[in-house]
Amino acid sequence: MSAPTHTRYLPTAAAAASRRPAAAGANARLHWWALALPALAFGLLLLLLAGSAEAHAATGEASALLQVTEQLLRVVG
Helix, strand or coil, X not given: CCCXXXXXXXXXXXXHHHCCCCCCHHHCCCCHHHHHHHHXXXXXXXXXXXXXXXXXXXXXXXXXXXXXXXXHHHHHC
16 A cells, blocks of 8 residues: 655745745835945945054043044034
């Protein structure tokens, strides 16, 4: 006596495409921070690299990075 077998249902490409979310592909939108955070990180790393050429012992004056950060905080806040 043979046992009944069950075949697995594999959806076609059209059926699989109809179950995808609407925001896939060219219609997908990024949040504002998805572009702003990498740009900010790149800018900060660039400032760190640019300021490292002028590295010297602390003399009491503020570093260029600190001055830029203070200016940014004044503009934003």
